[in-house]
Amino acid sequence: MERERTGAANRAAATVPPPHAADPETLLGALATSIDAGLDTADARRRRRRSGLNVLVTRPPRAWYRILLDQFASLMVGLLGVAALLALFLGQLLESASVVAVILLNAAIGYVTELRAVRSMEALRSLSVTRVNVRRHGRLTSIPARGLVPGDIVVLDAGDVVSADLRLLETSKLQINESVLTGESMPVNKQVDAVPASAALPERLSMAYSGTAVTRGSAVALVIATGMDTELGRIADLVSSAAPAATPLEARIDQLSRQFMWIALALAAAVGIAGAFAATDPYVMIEAAIALAVATVPEGLPMVATLALARGMWRMARRNALIERLSAVETLGSTTVILTDKTGTLTQNRMTVTDLVLATGTHMEAGSKGVHAADGSLPDQQDQRLLNEAALVAALCSNAELSGGDLVGEPMEVALLALALGISPDLEQRCLAYPELAEIAFDPERKMMATLHRAPEGDVWFAVKGAPGAVIRSCERLAGSSGLLDAAMSDSWLRRAEALAAQGLRVLALAAKRTPVQQDTPYSGLTLLALVGLSDPPRDDVADAIRACRQAGIRVVMVTGDHAGTAMHIAAATGLAEEQGAVVVEGDELGTATQLDAFLDAPVFARVTPAQKLALIEAFQRRGEVVAMLGDGVNDAPALRKADIGIAMGRRGSQVARQASDMVLSDDRFGSIVQAVFQGRVIFGNIRRFIIYLMSCNLSELLAVGLAALVGAPLPLLPLQILYLNLVTDVFPAFALGAGEGEPAIMRRPPRPPSEPLLARRHWLQIAAGALVIAAATLSAFALCLTVLRMPPAQAVTVSFLTLALAQVWHVFNVRARGSSLVSNEITRDPFVWGAVVLCGVLIALPVYTPVLGTILGLALPGPAGIGIALAFSFVPLLVGQIERSFAGPQRPGPQPGAAVASG
Numbered sequence: 001m002e003r004e005r006t007g008a009a010n011r012a013a014a015t016v017p018p019p020h021a022a023d024p025e026t027l028l029g030a031l032a033t034s035i036d037a038g039l040d041t042a043d044a045r046r047r048r049r050r051s052g053l054n055v056l057v058t059r060p061p062r063a064w065y066r067i068l069l070d071q072f073a074s075l076m077v078g079l080l081g082v083a084a085l086l087a088l089f090l091g092q093l094l095e096s097a098s099v100v101a102v103i104l105l106n107a108a109i110g111y112v113t114e115l116r117a118v119r120s121m122e123a124l125r126s127l128s129v130t131r132v133n134v135r136r137h138g139r140l141t142s143i144p145a146r147g148l149v150p151g152d153i154v155v156l157d158a159g160d161v162v163s164a165d166l167r168l169l170e171t172s173k174l175q176i177n178e179s180v181l182t183g184e185s186m187p188v189n190k191q192v193d194a195v196p197a198s199a200a201l202p203e204r205l206s207m208a209y210s211g212t213a214v215t216r217g218s219a220v221a222l223v224i225a226t227g228m229d230t231e232l233g234r235i236a237d238l239v240s241s242a243a244p245a246a247t248p249l250e251a252r253i254d255q256l257s258r259q260f261m262w263i264a265l266a267l268a269a270a271v272g273i274a275g276a277f278a279a280t281d282p283y284v285m286i287e288a289a290i291a292l293a294v295a296t297v298p299e300g301l302p303m304v305a306t307l308a309l310a311r312g313m314w315r316m317a318r319r320n321a322l323i324e325r326l327s328a329v330e331t332l333g334s335t336t337v338i339l340t341d342k343t344g345t346l347t348q349n350r351m352t353v354t355d356l357v358l359a360t361g362t363h364m365e366a367g368s369k370g371v372h373a374a375d376g377s378l379p380d381q382q383d384q385r386l387l388n389e390a391a392l393v394a395a396l397c398s399n400a401e402l403s404g405g406d407l408v409g410e411p412m413e414v415a416l417l418a419l420a421l422g423i424s425p426d427l428e429q430r431c432l433a434y435p436e437l438a439e440i441a442f443d444p445e446r447k448m449m450a451t452l453h454r455a456p457e458g459d460v461w462f463a464v465k466g467a468p469g470a471v472i473r474s475c476e477r478l479a480g481s482s483g484l485l486d487a488a489m490s491d492s493w494l495r496r497a498e499a500l501a502a503q504g505l506r507v508l509a510l511a512a513k514r515t516p517v518q519q520d521t522p523y524s525g526l527t528l529l530a531l532v533g534l535s536d537p538p539r540d541d542v543a544d545a546i547r548a549c550r551q552a553g554i555r556v557v558m559v560t561g562d563h564a565g566t567a568m569h570i571a572a573a574t575g576l577a578e579e580q581g582a583v584v585v586e587g588d589e590l591g592t593a594t595q596l597d598a599f600l601d602a603p604v605f606a607r608v609t610p611a612q613k614l615a616l617i618e619a620f621q622r623r624g625e626v627v628a629m630l631g632d633g634v635n636d637a638p639a640l641r642k643a644d645i646g647i648a649m650g651r652r653g654s655q656v657a658r659q660a661s662d663m664v665l666s667d668d669r670f671g672s673i674v675q676a677v678f679q680g681r682v683i684f685g686n687i688r689r690f691i692i693y694l695m696s697c698n699l700s701e702l703l704a705v706g707l708a709a710l711v712g713a714p715l716p717l718l719p720l721q722i723l724y725l726n727l728v729t730d731v732f733p734a735f736a737l738g739a740g741e742g743e744p745a746i747m748r749r750p751p752r753p754p755s756e757p758l759l760a761r762r763h764w765l766q767i768a769a770g771a772l773v774i775a776a777a778t779l780s781a782f783a784l785c786l787t788v789l790r791m792p793p794a795q796a797v798t799v800s801f802l803t804l805a806l807a808q809v810w811h812v813f814n815v816r817a818r819g820s821s822l823v824s825n826e827i828t829r830d831p832f833v834w835g836a837v838v839l840c841g842v843l844i845a846l847p848v849y850t851p852v853l854g855t856i857l858g859l860a861l862p863g864p865a866g867i868g869i870a871l872a873f874s875f876v877p878l879l880v881g882q883i884e885r886s887f888a889g890p891q892r893p894g895p896q897p898g899a900a901v902a903s904g
Contacts, residue, residue, distance in 0.1 A: 019167045019224045020204040021197035027167055027222055031151035035169055035220060038135030038153040047149035054148040054164055054226035056233055071107035132163050140401065140408060152223040156214050157399065158441060161659060165230040166208040166221035168192050172439035173217035176208055181231055187215045201231065213637075213659075217441040218399070252758050256691065270706075304690050304731070308738035312683035320667040321676035322650070328662040331628075331645040332680025334754040335554055337620050338673065339613070339639075340630040342560040342567055343506070344411070344649065345670050346574055347536040351415040355505060355533035357496055358386045359479040370422055386479055390530040391420035393510045395431055397451045397463035402428070412506070415534055416465075434461060440522055444561070444610055446470060450522040460518045464511045464526055468497035468563075471509035475528040485528065497531055501565030504573065505533035542574045545671040552677065553750040555625075557603060559613055564606035577603045587612050597623065613639040626754050628673070630665075631657050644754075647673065674747070681752075682742030688758065689815045690737040692767055694730055697808045699771035701725070704778045704804060714793060716782040716800035718858050725801075728843045729808040736832035737812065743826040745817070769884070770811060773877040778804040781873040785866060794860040798848060799870050801859060805844045806874035809837055814881030822886055 019027060024035075033039055039047070081103065088096035130145040135153040145163035148154070154166060162176070168190055175187035181201060191205045201209075208214075208221055210230040227233055313323050323329065343349060356364040356371065362383050364371050371387060372378055379387060394416040400409025402421075407414045421427050434453035437460065442449035448466030455461040464471060472493050477485050485493075500507045511526040546556050556576055560567050568584045571577035577584075585599045587607040596619040599605075605616065613629075617639055620627045629636075629643035637660040640646030648661035649668045658664050665672045704716050717725075759767075782800035785791040791799070812833060816825040827833055847853040848861065862870070 017194075017197045019165075020199060020207045021194050022167075023194055024167065024169045024192065024222065027224070028169075031222065033151040033153065033222070035153055035222075036135070037138040039149070039151055040137050044136065044147070044149050044152065047151060048147065051149055052227055053146045055146050056228060068107070068111045071111050072103075130161065130163060132160070133157075148223050148226055150223050150226060154221050154223060156208065156219040156221060158214050158216050158218065159657065160214045162208045162210055162212045162214065164210050164223045165225040167224050168206050168208060168219055168221045170220040171217065172219070173441045173443075174214070174219045175216040177213045177215050178202065178209065181209055181212065190217075190219070216443070218439060256758060304694070304734045304738045308683060308686050308690070311739055312679055312686070315682075316676055316679045319675040319679065320650075320665055320669065320672045321679070322664045322666055323662070328645050329680050329683050331626065331662070331754075332677050333684040333752045334626045335628045335645060335677060336751050337555045337557060337625045338549065338628045338630065339557050339559045339617065339620075339643070340670060341632060341636075342558055342562055342570055343536060344632065344668055345630055346542050346558065346570055346576070347538050349411050349536060349668070351411045351506070351534045351536045353415050353419040353532055354535045355500055355503075356387075356390070357500070357531040357533075358383055358390070359481070359528050359530060360386060366419055366422070371419075382480055386529060387423050389479065389512065390510050390532075391423040391427060392430055392434070393463040393465060393512055393529060394532075395420040395427055396434060396436070396453060397449060397465045397510075411536075412508075412534060416508075416532065419532070437518060442466075446523065447561075448474070448523055452518060452522065455514065460515050462513045462515070462522050462526070464513075464522060465508055468507050468509040468531060469494060470523075471511050471526065472497075472528060474523045475511055475526040476524075477527050479527050479529045493528065493531070498563070498565050500531060500533040501563035502569065503533070504537075504566060504569030505535055506566050507563055508532045508534070538570055538573045539669065539671075541669065541671040545674045546575050548674045548747060549677075552674075552747045554677070557605065559605045559608050559616060561608055562606060564604075567604050567606040571604045590615070610636065610639065614642055617642050626751065630670075630673070631661070636660075647676075678742065678747055681746050682740065684752070685742065685746065686738050686740050688763065689740070690734040691759065692763055692770075693737055693812060693815050694734050695767045696770035696774070696811060697729055698726070699767060700774035700778070700804065700808065703771055703775035704800070707775065707779060708782075713783075714786070714797075716778055716797060717804065718797065720857050721797075721801050721859070724847065724857060725805050725808065728840055729805055732836040732839055733809065733812040733833065736830060736836040737815065737827075739832050740826060740830050743817075743820075743829075745820075770814060770877065770881060773880050774804065774807045774811060777807055777873045777876045781869050784869060785862075789865060789869075791862065791866065792860070794858065795862045795866055798859045798862045799866045801857075802844065802848065802862070802867070802870035803873045805840075806870065807877045809840045809844070810874060810878040811881065812837070813878060814885065816885055818885055820885070822882060 028035060032043075084096045084100050084103070131142050132145045132148060133140055133142055133155040134148065135141075135155065136143075140155060148164045152164075153169075154164070156162065156166075156174070168174070169192065171190055171192055174190040176190055177187045188202070188205065190208065193206060195204055195206055207224075208219070209232065210225075211232040225233075309329065312329065316323055340346060353366045356366060358364065360383055362379065363374060364379065364383070364387075365374055398409070398413040398417060400407060400413035400417045402408075402417070407417055409417070424430060433456050437452040437454055440450040440452075446466070447470040448464060450462055450464045453461045453463065464474070472485075472490050475485050475490075477483065478489070497507045497509070509531055510529045512529060513526050549556050558567055558571055558576055564584045564586050568577065571584070583602045584604040584606055585602045587605070587609055590596060590599065590605075590608075590612055596615060600616075600619055600623060605612075608616070613631075613636070617627050617629060621644070626645075627643045628645045628647055629639050630647045630649070631637070631640045632649040636648075636657050640648060640657060640660040645663060646661035647663045647665060648657040650658070650664045650666035651668045663676060665676075701717065701722050705722075708714065708716050778800050781803040782796055785796035785799045786793075813827050816827045820826065847857045847859050854860065
């Protein structure tokens with residue numbers, strides 16, 4: 001019923017004719033709203049109560065009972081089930097019941113762990129909130145997209161993702177990518193005029209649909225439908241039940257578990273065949289088979305992996321790095337090159353106009369005391385006239401505005417508007433005398449934007465701003481001069497712009513022209529008014545972050561559309577270019593794709609177009625680099641998708657860029673990337689570390705039982721004992737390893753080669769060696785008790801049980817990094833590890849000293865001698881492992897930027 005009410009409210013605007021065929025005035029009247037004022041807050045609140053939140057009902061969160069049932073849907077549980085049935089068939093009721101109890105206990109642990117992790121991941125993804133600019137009470141304000149209601153007036157700009165179904169009211173060069181709905185990758189040119197009612201969705205040029213992306217231009221539009229009543233909502237309704245695919249990392253862990261189990265089952269089969277040929281007691285062989293099946297199952301692996309991922313992602317989120325795709329965790333550990341923009345990433349994005357060069361040649365300075373010459377003198381009459389005209393262009397050729405006493409808009413345009421207000425106190429009245437006729441949005445290829453206005457005299461006045469090179473080439477004359485702007489004079493003005501850029505300023509040119517009638521060629525016949533220099537100082541933390549990247553073997557390369565001089569100044573100030581004379585490559589120098597390789601060692605690329613960014617990423621990837629790309633604009637979206645890991649700015653980044661990225665920096669700080677790389681390496685290292693630990697422990701159990709069965713000796717461990725150990729020594733130390741905080745030294749090592757598997761050859765050797773030593777120590781203690789001390793079998797088995805259990809607990813200290821300190825390392829400094837060791841010690845002693853539990857597990861008090869043997873032999877694997885870790889040699893430091901990297 002609620003859904004029906006929501007649909008009815010949202011369809012209020014969808015009268016006959018449909019929105020795309022109706023004229024804007026009819027729709028505005030039907031929805032009782034105004035293009036200039038929009039809705040008031042109280043009206044919007046009432047409409048939201050009727051229509052509901054503007055959200056899609058996506059796949060619902062995994063229900064608790066589905067998470068519980070999933071604990072039983074695995075090959076591991078199947079193997080344990082077979083072992084339970086086999087024990088029941090042989091009349092071993094206690095063993096069978098115990099295996100079932102372990103299945104249930106394992107499911108309970110997995111359920112609690114996964115429920116917490118899944119809910120954490122769902123909450124983490126909800127941190128990313130899309131915002132939209134709407135007119136409320138006649139003011140432009142930013143609200144969460146979920147708060148949109150039918151009748152809202154939305155302002156769109158290039159880079160926005162459309163958040164509801166909209167009827168376009170005003171447009172300027174508007175293009176929208178509708179591939180999410182139509183599959184057509186080319187952007188569509190939009191219009192205000194109505195289209196026929198029978199038009200198919202791709203032909204409804206007067207509409208903008210939810211989920212599509214604004215690739216160019218700007219618009220004002222009316223919200224027609226929200227939530228599930230949008231076109232995107234109808235599609236979401238069809239796919240809401242689709243299950244998500246496992247991430248590559250999760251899939252590789254699952255595959256690793258299965259491979260390990262098949263290897264272990266092959267070993268169990270070999271033991272069985274060998275026992276049959278040796279005419280071993282069938283009961284002993286069956287008991288060995290059950291024990292091997294139980295030892296095969298790495299029960300803790302999936303749940304610990306899930307917990308490690310969830311905990312690591314929350315750490316990254318707390319450090320302002322929101323992971324949108326889990327596969328990015330792997331990529332972060334392998335990143336070798338970071339391509340970064342300049343403005344707002346390396347700089348503070350707090351622009352202030354500091355210098356102006358007027359068309360008369362006068363160099364003015366801007367500050368808290370207004371605009372004045374370098375010697376402090378005020379401008380003369382001609383310069384003041386030019387200043388007033390430049391102020392008018394800066395105010396009109398802009399999307400920034402004065403709202404409630406505050407300047408709102410993009411930082412560069414806000415800085416220009418602040419300058420204009422300082423120059424011309426009556427600026428608002430002057431702007432009202434020049435009503436806007438049209439806006440020609442900023443074109444990244446032309447590097448200019450323009451607005452057209454009706455001048456008081458009745459003619460059409462063009463206001464233009466943009467890159468100095470582009471604007472100056474479009475100018476025919478200088479303001480205040482009757483002569484034409486020839487090639488020599490143009491070159492002179494370009495040199496002035498370069499001189500400002502060399503001081504680290506971002507430089508813009510302002511120009512204007514008048515025509516009797518409106519025309520479509522705004523970028524010709526212009527009159528140059530002034531050059532404007534804006535200061536945007538580097539962030540305080542960037543130099544340290546770049547230095548940290550170098551230590552981690554990661555190159556940082558600036559790729560910007562800004563002037564070469566400005567880019568080089570910031571590169572030198574941040575340490576990105578180690579020498580002031582370092583090479584900077586401009587976009588015009590970049591040739592074909594095959595020629596790009598000659599430029600890849602440069603630290604700075606300036607005047608680069610979006611297409612050239614994409615080509616640079618491809619060139620780095622061809623060279624074998626793993627590329628992270630930072631972007632914020634709609635034109636960065638292709639590059640963000642092409643990069644191995646796309647990173648978008650959370651504050652100033654466009655919605656299109658955020659959707660195309662793998663990671664979002666919520667604070668727009670370059671230093672957050674270093675923290676993200678650190679956390680990514682820690683997460684991957686933790687997962688690899690606990691996999692090595694878990695597999696060493698399981699393989700040691702397999703070897704101990706298998707080798708004993710092969711030689712026809714009594715089994716050193718019984719199935720129930722193995723089950724108990726797996727739940728104690730597998731789960732808790734593995735949890736501690738998965739939750740490790742990491743160590744700073746990880747950022748002084750080279751990136752992990754992308755071709756390196758989750759477990760490389762050296763890791764398999766470490767697993768095999770650790771398991772062999774633990775199994776050998778266990779069998780040696782068992783044999784000593786049986787042959788030398790002549791202990792009863794139950795006591796000897798208890799000694800082997802204690803030896804194996806304690807050796808596995810001590811083995812957690814053997815997974816420290818190679819060459820790390822014996823006493824102080826990432827394992828010994830982790831309080832979770834020590835807590836797990838203490839807890840495991842209590843749980844290991846509990847069945848030995850508890851008669852009821854001891855009887856169930858087949859354990860008996862071994863006496864002081866047995867305890868001493870178990871302790872002594874359990875420390876042997878620890879001693880061997882620590883010697884190997886100490887003499888294996890430390891991990892090599894990170895390579896120099898641009899050098900090939902290899903695994904440490």
